[in-house]
Amino acid sequence: GQQLNQSPQSMFIQEGEDVSMNCTSSSIFNTWLWYKQEPGEGPVLLIALYKAGELTSNGRLTAQFGITRKDSFLNISASIPSDVGIYFCAGIIISSGSARQLTFGSGTQLTVLP
Amino acid sequence: EAQVTQNPRYLITVTGKKLTVTCSQNMNHEYMSWYRQDPGLGLRQIYYSMNVEVTDKGDVPEGYKVSRKEKRNFPLILESPSPNQTSLYFCATSGGVGYTFGSGTRLTVV
DSSP, rough: OOOOOOOOOEEETTOOOEEEEEEEEEOOOEEEEEEETTTTTTOOOEEOOOOOOOOOEEEEEEEOTTTTSEEEEEESSOOGGGGGEEEEEEEEEEEEEEEEEEEEOOOOEEEEEE | OEEEEEEEEEEEEOOOEEEEEEEEESOOSSSSEEEEEEETTEEEEEEEEETTTEEOOSOOTTTTTEOOOTTTOEEEEEOOOOOOOOOOEEEEEESSEEEEOOOEEEEOOO
């Protein structure tokens, strides 16, 4: 299947700092999604991006769909302790055969230090 | 409340003993899927189902079976579990673009 390269793998930041993570692929995606997973829970959707170049915000989170449709980034501003978790990018290729196939990146483990 | 319910949450079993992990959704979604999550590998798709009686392999289907006899349920079956199937499993459903995930099943095969 398609592969998404997500970086960094982990981050340790001070509370109040901004965070940036990104995903790249050799494949073109129709949609990019960003999820957050907290311990003991399943991933929860944060932001969905549908068009190349689209920039979308959700509170302190901002994500962009790359112009080439092969990459996306997620920024978190003014981090707080509850931002701790694993962040996943995911891409969707919509085709006539397999429809909504979702491919995940390997995740970014975020730790926020007080 | 929209829910994806997996059972059990935790399971320890022995090699070769058949097991089933259940998944149920109350959103009337046609699309359901199973993922496994392993450190450093993210979530990898095992099987998915586009509708009742329609299932297909994902990226890592070996050693697993699924069935979709009714829209709300999508059980994951391990006929003969092996230690390399020790993992965290998630069921997910989709009615559009985003997926809704269950809370996970942590399986250990010894």
